[in-house]
Amino acid sequence: MDSRHTRQQFLRQCSALGLGAVFGREALALDSQSSKGKVVIIGAGAAGLTAGFWLNRMGIEVQILEASDRIGGRLRKLEGFADYPIDLGGEWIHTHPRILEKITSGHQSRALPDTIKYEIDAYRQWTGHKWKSYSAKRIFPTDYKFVRSTWADFLATYLVPPISDSISLNTAVAKIAYGNSSESKVVIKTVSGAEIEADAVLVTASLAVLKSGIIQFDPVLPADKQNAIRKGTMPGGLKAFFKFSEKFFPLGFGLAKYDDREAGDIYYYDPGFGQDSDQAILGLFAYGKVAEPLLQMSSDQVKRHVLGELDGVFSGAASRGYQAHVVQNWQREPFVRGAYSDRLTRSIIKALARPLAEQVYFAGEAIPKDRANWGYAHGAALSGADAATQIARVLG
Ligand SMILES: Cc1cc2nc3c(=O)[nH]c(=O)nc-3n(C[C@H](O)[C@H](O)[C@H](O)COP(=O)(O)OP(=O)(O)OC[C@H]3O[C@@H](n4cnc5c(N)ncnc54)[C@H](O)[C@@H]3O)c2cc1C
Structure with a gap:
């Protein structure tokens, strides 16, 4: 042409x-x-x-x-772990999904992928002895997720x-x-x-x-x-996913005890939100200074650490129901070397x-x-x- x-x-x-x-x-x-x-x-x-x-x-x-x-770089898909694809790196669309059309300049060969607004009832923070709830609308005001698809699929399909x-x-x-x-x-x-x-x-x-x-x-x-x-x-960051026999956890929560949000973030979330799945998969996102101890750990050490802290809050349910886990440490990728x-x-x-x-x-x-x-x-x-x-x- x-x-x-x-x-x-x-x-x-x-x-x-x-x-x-x-x-x-x-x-x-x-x-x-x-x-x-x-x-x-x-x-x-x-x-x-x-x-x-x-x-x-x-x-x-x-x-x-x-x-x-x-x-894909920092957009990477994990297949076969859950009955839906999981994003090991970038996951949310932090704005209205019509941004996808801007990325393809309107030249998509097929309809844009399905997305869903990320609306959970509350974000819970463990204070050491009880949960404190925050408005999830304030924490995730404009976030969307792909439905049964990922950022990596978007690149592969449309670009x-x-x-x-x-x-x-x-x-x-x-x-x-x-x-x-x-x-x-x-x-x-x-x-x-x-x-x-x-x-x-x-x-x-x-x-x-x-x-x-x-x-x-x-x-x-x-x-x-x-x-x-x-x-x-460009601080380091990792994501980890844990598969359990049953869901003992809420949709979005934090357990880490730190006050300085500037130092990064560690939280747990349910990657199955909006994916029409009953599987009990828990995601862990860790970024910045507060993530450094985790970034130094082997995959097995991350598992022990996570099960230990979840057990402490959920009365041993994590170790009882543990089936499998995956860790993606972005700092260790030689051509990425950090999160963002x-x-x-x-x-x-x-x-x-x-x-x-x-x-x-x-x-x-x-x-x-x-x-x-x-x-x-x-x-x-x-x-x-x-x-x-x-x-x-x-x-x-
Ligand atoms: C844990 C985590 C969670 C995230 N969550 C979100 C989210 O929810 N939503 C969101 O929008 N974003 C999120 N992000 C950020 C998002 O993933 C990145 O902003 C985006 O993917 C960066 O794209 P990029 O093209 O700039 O860089 P990259 O993805 O790093 O691409 C650069 C490419 O260059 C290649 N490269 C490097 N050096 C060389 C070389 N010497 N020769 C040849 N090739 C080279 C690399 O291998 C890589 O493939 C997250 C990132 C991480 C790590």
Whole structure:
């Protein structure tokens, strides 16, 4: 299909969907330009796949290099543990689900997945001797969940099909050489020594991966970006799921005794909410400083710790009914190295986002276009869409 025609259709539909407010001004400016160039995207998570989808729709060649052996990044599906799929990473949609249509720019090949508003009667906190109830509406004011589906399914179903041939798994990037002259290409070197030339590269690796220095830049990153990478924080986090013979627990509760919410969060929840399942599955989410002891534990140690604290509150019901468990420790994933960025200041976000020499672009959850989406899967996806729009304008 003629790529220019495709791009014009795409931009018209962006406009019809009201995406003008988000991307439209830049996107519509592309309408009169012809497509050229190749973009390498580092990372096949929410940001990288959305950027690939958008660039592809605009007729721009993309190649997505993914270090791990699967797509999705921090969006990962656990199958076979429960009679419904479970999200091991990002799970809730923390806004109205019509955001999904923005991510696909209205180009979904089928109806959007079913979602349900996350409405539990109360969130309970164990004080040491009794439960204290909080309004769940205040804690989860705008949250939705996929029904019998996951964020990983959303990526695989709606974004991947047109770009599946452009994704290379097990391909970790070690170095990016950029900006040698205005005519020169950016050169991306993989860990195995392959060199790939492109007109632009989009880096979607997490803030913690950027901190680790496993991707080298030549020349080195400018001082403001190095400072932003150093100052921005990305705490660790994990999720664990426990299967029991019967449900002895309420829908959402916390047992940890700590006062400082800034230090992170640990809570238990029922991942089966809205999934039409009777199974007794309990989810544990732990993030930040308060999660650190758990992050150091082996899977078996997490099990013993969790059963111990649940038994103390639910009179031994946890150990009596325990059947199986799974732990996903995101800090131990070598190409993620944490959960998600801590609330970053505007100046850090701006410095992280700034492109280099119109060749090296950045996207991901730490660089949301709109700070209301900070840290979220939809924030990551929309930052990928925004970067794609910027790149297309420059390559035009
Ligand atoms: C425990 C937990 C719970 C969460 N809960 C929610 C939630 O309920 N709702 C929500 O909206 N969000 C949630 N999030 C956040 C959400 O998962 C992330 O914001 C989002 O998935 C980040 O996407 P991304 O594309 O920015 O980064 P990533 O998903 O990290 O993708 C980056 C990709 O780059 C790859 N990569 C890294 N380095 C290299 C390299 N050198 N070469 C090649 N590839 C590389 C990585 O392997 C990865 O696949 C949660 C996250 C965690 C960890």
